[in-house]
Amino acid sequence: MELFVDAWLWLTNPENYTSEGSVIQRSLEHLAYTSIVVVLAAAIAIPLGFFIGHTGRGRRWAVGVAGAARALPTFGLLLYLVLLLGVERRAIAAVIALVLLAIPPLLAGAYTGVDQIDRRTLDAARAQGMTGGQVLWRVEIPLALPLIVGGLRSAVLQVVATVTLIAYVGLGGLGYDIIQGIPLRHFDQMIGSALVIVLLALLLDALFAAMTRVVTPKGVRSAGGEDIRAREGSRRALTRAR
C-alpha cells in the first residue's frame, strides 16, 4: 500500500505536470496515437465489413482472418516492423501494427451489424420503393450502428491498452514511465502511470457505452445496444426468436 502512496505523491507532484514528458503530455500522445490508429482502421474495416455483411461474400474469409489476427502478438509485430522500416520510421511501424490489431473488432462489428438485420425488414424497405442507396443509408446503416459502435468500443479499448507498448521503441505515450521505470525500479512512476492508463480506458469505455445508447434507433430494443463482446449470445437469441 505504501507503493500506492508513493504513486499518489508522484501523480500529485506539480513537477510531473510542467516538465518535459509530463503526465498531460504523455496522455495526449497516448490519445493521439489511439485516435489516428482507430480512424485509419475504421476507414478500412467498416466499409469492408459492410460489404461482407451486405453481399455475404467473403464471410468465411473474414471470420478466419479476424480469428487469426487475434492470435497475432502485437508487441512482436511492432518490434519486427520497426526493424523492417528502420528506427527513424518507427512511428509508422507502430501505427501499422496497431491498425492490424484494431481491424478485427471493427470488421466484426460492421459485419454482424449488417448481417443481423432481418431480411424481411430490407424486403419491406424495397417494397415501399426505396432505392438501393436509400435502403443502405436509411435502413441498413441505422440498424447496424449500435453494433458498429460496439466494434469501435472494443477496438478503442484494445488500442489504448496496446499503445502502452510503443514506448519500448522510444515513442511516447503513458507506457513511457512504466517501461522506463521497470529496470530502475521506480515504482511510483510505474504505478502512477498505470493508474492513469486505467482511468483513461475507463473514461473511453464509458464514453462509448453512452454513444451506443445514443445511436440505437428508437423502436429497436431486441438487437441494439449490445456490447460487441456479447454478440455470440445476441445472435443466438436472435436466431432463437425467429
Next chain:
Amino acid sequence: MQWVGNNLGLVAELTLAHIALSIPPIVLGGLLSIPIGWLAFRFPTWRGSVLGVVGVLYTIPSLALFVLLPPLFGFPILSELNVIVALVIYAVAIMVRSVSDGFASIDAGSLRAATAVGYGPWQRFFQVELPLAGPVLLAGLRVVSVSTVSLVTVGVLVGVKSLGYLFTDGFQRRIEAEIVTGIVMTLVVALIFDVLLLALGRALMPWSLLAKSRLRANEAV
C-alpha cells in the same frame, strides 16, 4: 532460417515456458468463470454489477496490470505468478460474459422438463444446464485461449521469459529472424491450443455438431 537452426534449443525452451505460462490462466479462468457467470445469469439483479465489474477488469491494459498487481498482492514484479494472476483476471473478464450468455441460451422448456422428470438442482446443473451451455462456453474458452497465448508475450517486459523474449532480444540485437520466429511460434502455440479445445469439445459434446448445422439451417430461414 539460419538463426533458427543455431538456436533450436532456445526456441524449444521458450516455447515450453510459454505453454507452461498459458495453461494455468486458461484452466483457472475457465473454472472460476462458471460459478460467477452462472450467478450473473441466475440473479438478474446482480447481473448488471457482475458484468460491469468484469467489463472494467477487461479494460485494464496488461502492462498496467502487471505493474499494479505486485503491490496489491505482495508478490515480486518479476515473478511468473504475477503474469499468471493477471492473465487469470483477463480470462475471467472475457469468459464470465460467455458463461452467462451460454446459460441464457438454454431453452427454458428443457430445464422444466428436467425438473419434471425428477432432477435435483445440482444434478440438473451438471447433467442438463452445463452440457447445454457447453458450445457457448467452448466458444468463450477459445477466445480466452487465443488472447492468453498472445498476452503472455508482454510478460517479457516485466522480465518473465516466454516467446516474447525472442521479440526483445531480437530487437536489441537487430535480428529480424528471431522476432519472426517468436511471432510464428506464438501463432503455432495458439493454433495447437485451439485445435485441442475443439477436439475436447467434440469429445465432450458430440451433439454440438448437429446443433450447429441446425442453427445454420435456422439462420437461412
